[in-house]
Amino acid sequence: MTKFLEILDDKSELVKRALKLSVGRIEEAIAKRGRCSIALAGGSTPKPLYEKLASQNLDWEKVFIFWGDERYVPADHPDSNEKMAREAWLNNCAIPAKNILPIPTGTEPATDAATYEQTLKAYFGDKPAQFDLILLGMGDDGHTASLFPQTAALDAGDRLVTVGQKDQDPRITLTIPVINAAHNIIFLVAGANKQPALQKVFHEDCDPKDYPSKFIQPKDGRLWWLLDAEAGAKLSPDGAIYAMKSK
Template sequence: MTKFLEILDDKSELVKRALKISVNCIQEAIAKRGKCSIALAGGSTPKPLYEKLAAQNLDWNNIYIFWGDERYVPADHPDSNEKMAREAWLNQCPIPAQNIFPMPTGADPATDAATYEQTLQDFFGSQDNVGFDLMFLGMGDDGHTASLFPQTAALDVGDRLVAVGQKQEDSRITLTLPTINASHNIIFLVAGANKQDALQQVFHEDCDPKDYPSKFIQPKEGRLWWLLDAAAGEKLSPDGAIYAMKSR
């Protein structure tokens, strides 16, 4: 695994850097494998990145869109990750409709998680072959990522691609840790001073990942970028430096 930590001046610089890395990863995947599979994050931080990706001149016929997690709401609900991504990106570019694979939320969470797992197996050929070319992730101020929340059962799911995540009483659908860590490229997008304390824990070697699940994200053979704005990264790098780290 190669891991990079970059602290950018502000959110606009974070988005600019994420755009450059994303376009390079997409083009690289298509050149190597003839297609690029992308798993999207929800939340507010990736939205401006999605808007900029929509304006890029990319090989849309060979780009395939999935989601890393979804709130258990209808696709037209204001909280839907699918709705946000479609409005910011997918409805604004000529990507074929059949290349988009949203998480279902119409039956019950366990059934829909199993349905999405089958969708992934059908696309990649088998469970063992699942590996997204590009995965976008965010991090909550509690250290969660996707819908993998601290001290919840989904963190222990190692034999499935998709699980039911739990945020208090609310069920969600989420990719599991092995699925995320099988990705070729992962980009964390983290902005805001409210993320400082969780980031300190995630980057501390003695942190228990079950308390701060983002620490579990360690792609087996891929590249991992942590892109932070200065407000989020202040306690990691008080002088505002931008630097990179390599692991293993």
């Protein structure tokens, strides 16, 4: 694994850097493997990135869109990650409809998680489920995707997709092994409210079951943490770019 930590001046610069990285990884995957699979994050931070991706001159026929997690709501619900990504990006570019593979939320959570796992297996075929790019956010409790602290989803190591739980609300999420198998992972984290969790996640003694973002340690891939200055203030007072090789 190669891990990068980049602290940008503000959210605008974070989005600009994320755009450059994302486009580069998409083009790289298409050049190397003939297509690019992306798992999207929800939340507010990636929305401006999605808006900018819509205007990029990419080979959209070869880009395939998945989701890293989804709230258990209909696709037209205001809280839907699918709805946000479609409105900000996917409805505004030439990507074929068949290349968009959202998480189903119409039956019951365990059934829909199993259905999405079959969708992933159909796409990857006899090869391991290895996304070219996964975009992630981090909550102020240290969760990522729908992998929340001290929940059963953290132990779902034998599946590709499982049911996550936020309080009493079920969600559907990729599992830790699938995320860690990705060629490239980009975290986008903004805001001073993320400082305490980031300090925990970047501390070597952190228990990942308390701060699940710590679990994201790709074995062979590249991991970028992109932070705005407010989020990263306690990690580097000056702002910097670090490349950290794993042991």
